[in-house]
Amino acid sequence: MSKQTAVFLLLLFNINFAQSNVNPDISLIGTFNTTTNFNEGSPYKGKINFEDPSLEMFINGYLNPYAKASANIAYHEGSFAAEEIYFEILRGLPLDMQLKGGKHLLGFGKINTVHGHAWPFTERPLAHRIYFGEEGLNDIGFNLSFILPTENFFSSFDIGLYKGDSFRGIGGHEHGQEEIHEDEIHEGEEAHEEFELNETNSPVISARLGAFFGLSDYSNLEIGLNGAAGTLGKAGLDNGLIKNVNFIYGGIDFKYKYKPDTYKSLTIQTEALLNHRDIINELEGAEHFVLGDAINTYGGFIFFDYQFNKVFSFGLKYDFTYGIIGSERGINSLANDAGNKTSGISGWFGYYPVEETLAIRIGAERLMFDYEDGTIRDDETMFKMQMIFSLGPHKAHPF
């Protein structure tokens, strides 16, 4: 597979160099991280861990005057993966609608559609890790986008239909991790595997209502309401019934940015997510699932990032979520944990010497755990140094 991808990449570059007129834009983003944890009892405490550099290749271009196509191929820890492959019809459709189809990052909140290298901070928000997975909400499907007829401000409505794997915690890099876990399953745990939700073909529906307000020449505000609903899987219950295990996500997001000149800007951004889902329990000795009460959990984050002197930025983020960060996904995924909680405080300092061509970030994150059963777990602290290069055509910054 990776050999094929390499050949594919080579071909692509060849095409690019051979054709001089109609070139897609190609950018390469390289990320190199080192991490250091300061956790009591960790054998690596205080030591620098050099992570494998990862690479993302973004290819995009116009197919014709109406449509664009984009692909993002990522190399991470020895394997290639197509992170995103999609087309967009930008104009010419009735009602000035835009259609996006393929595999792409979902517009649920603001941060999810932004690639990690473009975040001011170094770690994915905790609530995203629990409810979207480590790779964010990235799914296969369609999105329709409409501009609403508000005269004085920009507002839009998006509605999409997705396969739903990323909501169910299937696919992406995590697949690899699951395989490793399977190898590690001990004899006694084998019965565990039988308790899997049966797959469902029913798609997940996701929608967003967004409004953008120009507050002044120098400050802008965007507010979004998000929702998603679907079926996580089918469960064969102990009483012989087959039950759809459903979920609903609701979310709000808010972004404010003040940029008085070329050299300074202040961003304040927050997202909150509400999770409502059916719960099925495994009972000791039972052959099937037992239906439990639906749960309501939530999570979110708020941060500010202050850019000064054009090339420096620093910021702070507070995170809170139900679920324990770093736990293995069980049959019901992490998002089913209605008892335990994780909160986090992180801070960062970024240096961008020439626009986004090079970025160096130093970040620290402290996680605090709160177990329902009273388990005491020490806080965990991790430092990260991140170096990112971006090779390719200059791009304007979206709000």
Added chain:
Amino acid sequence: MDKEKIKMKNILVILLLLVFTSMNFGQVKVVATTSVIYDLVKEIGKDKVEADYICRGDQDPHYVEILPSYMLKLRKAELFFKIGLGLEIWAQQLIDGSRNDNLKIIDLSNGIEKKEIPAGKVDASQGDIHPYGNPHYWLDPYNAKIMAAEILEALLAKSPENSEYFKKNYQNYISTLDKKLIEWNSKMKKAEGRSIVFFHASWIYFAERYGLKISGYVEPKPGIPPTPSHNAELYNIIKKSGANVIVMENYYSDKAPNQIASQTGIKVIKVPIAVFGMEGIDSYIKMMDYIINNISGNL
């Protein structure tokens, strides 16, 4: 009965008239990327255009954020004027975001004699914000005439019923501009051959028009922020060339120029390079007046 009929007839006539007037005397909806283009469009189109612009006068036109509010401006526009030559890397994203498929895009660099077109392969080691040549041609006021002619042509094509009106406004504006050109030429006469340091490479068109020597730039490469080593280099250049002013676009930080000034005694002049870039600068002519008065008065 008859009365009713007459009433209906009247309403119909009024409706038809309304449709007719809205067709004939409707304004051409124009969006310009910069306020300089906007000003020229207003001079030629006057009240027969509904014009707006994207980049604020006090903002670096190379870096404009993709704001949905800009997309809203472009949504109903018929004509979109841009400087071109890669200045507005942000323009296409705004056009796409507007979803407007009736937008005619006019690149005003078409008729311009372009300068500093890179020979051979362009790469980012040279700073990559002027990859197709220098886009700051509006600072040569003779180019404003070429831009105005291009704008006139686009307005005529869009709204032929107003052709007399547009042509008259255009001619009035050109004759005002011609008088100004004579005035500016004579003011800049004494500057001929003088050396000037500029901040960003915005000034090649202006400098060549008035025979100025560009001894250096505060930016080491176009779009690359000043560095201490480059400042040191500039210090020597200033000593050698005898330049006595640094002319800078007013949206840049004057920290580096002031530092150089404190070491060399050179004078720093901040000027707007767009309309509305400074209090009281509400037209292209006022902007050029300001630039030329400040440069010629300080040499």
